[in-house]
Amino acid sequence: MLRNTLLLSAYSLLICFPAPILFALLLNEVRCAPFKRTVQTVSYLPHFISLVVICGLIKEFTNSTGLISQLIALGDGKATTMLSDPTKFRSIYVLSDLWQTIGWNSIIYLAALSGVDPCLYDAAVVDGAGRFRRVLHVTIPGILPTIIIMFILRVGQFMSVGYEKILLLYSPSIYDTADVISTFVYRKGLVESNFSFSAAVGLFNSVVNFALVFSVNKFSAKMSETSLW
Amino acid sequence: MIEKRTTGSAVFSVCNHILLALIGFVCLYPFLYVLMASFSEPNAFLRHNFIMLFKPAGLGSD
Numbered sequence: 001m002l003r004n005t006l007l008l009s010a011y012s013l014l015i016c017f018p019a020p021i022l023f024a025l026l027l028n029e030v031r032c033a034p035f036k037r038t039v040q041t042v043s044y045l046p047h048f049i050s051l052v053v054i055c056g057l058i059k060e061f062t063n064s065t066g067l068i069s070q071l072i073a074l075g076d077g078k079a080t081t082m083l084s085d086p087t088k089f090r091s092i093y094v095l096s097d098l099w100q101t102i103g104w105n106s107i108i109y110l111a112a113l114s115g116v117d118p119c120l121y122d123a124a125v126v127d128g129a130g131r132f133r134r135v136l137h138v139t140i141p142g143i144l145p146t147i148i149i150m151f152i153l154r155v156g157q158f159m160s161v162g163y164e165k166i167l168l169l170y171s172p173s174i175y176d177t178a179d180v181i182s183t184f185v186y187r188k189g190l191v192e193s194n195f196s197f198s199a200a201v202g203l204f205n206s207v208v209n210f211a212l213v214f215s216v217n218k219f220s221a222k223m224s225e226t227s228l229w
Numbered sequence: 230m231i232e233k234r235t236t237g238s239a240v241f242s243v244c245n246h247i248l249l250a251l252i253g254f255v256c257l258y259p260f261l262y263v264l265m266a267s268f269s270e271p272n273a274f275l276r277h278n279f280i281m282l283f284k285p286a287g288l289g290s291d
Contacts, residue, residue: 043252045257049260
């Protein structure tokens with residue numbers, strides 16, 4: 001259970017954290033404004049839909065006749081109900097999280113991107129920098145403070161993976177990979193009325209989160225002079 | 230801003246547009262699917278064997 005929490009969090013952090021940055025950088029390279037606006041608007045869409053509906057969609061697409069199972073079946077021939085397979089839960093969780101958050105989380109990076117001084121780009125062009133070089137040496141340093149702040153805040157949620165989605169998606173047959181601390185707290189505390197035990201587990205969770213934020217913030221203050229406090 | 234249009238830059242632009250269009254499609258499609266499924270006639274919807282759904286399967290009247 002602790003292992004599930006850590007693994008799910010680590011995968012989310014690894015995949016869902018850099019993706020909006022990349023997405024914002026790619027959007028920033030698009031010159032055609034209507035296309036850029038359309039993609040941006042469409043990518044916000046999943047954020048506004050209720051989580052229950054999202055989970056309904058995930059179930060619909062991953063059951064044995066659903067689109068995603070069928071697409072995977074093109075590769076290896078048999079379509080299964082993916083949510084009852086414990087080995088696939090992590091991928092489903094992380095990828096649906098990515099789908100849901102990529103557009104919305106890119107807003108803050110796009111805002112940071114528009115704050116980069118255009119003179120710097122002109123100077124870089126004069127110095128003979130190509131497109132890739134400009135991104136690497138002007139854009140990324142320009143948005144680095146934002147990235148660091150977002151990273152510190154993200155690490156603060158490391159131990160609390162979005163339990164609503166897990167509660168809606170899991171079933172006893174995939175408890176070995178899907179059960180995380182928050183869902184365990186919910187089952188112990190509210191379902192089995194074991195309040196004191198579940199409060200202790202919840203407190204442990206919060207303490208670990210606090211320790212993580214504290215140490216990452218300290219580390220970042222030392223390394224880059226960007227920190228929360 | 231004066232800049233050279235190199236081949237690499239053009240190739241990147243095309244790939245970038247394709248990738249972003251793909252991301253946009255992936256974000257939009259599930260909702261399109263639900264919309265089309267809602268307008269479908271239930272039995273025709275259950276029987277649809279093409280996995281992508283771009284128009285309602287047997288337009289439901291009610």
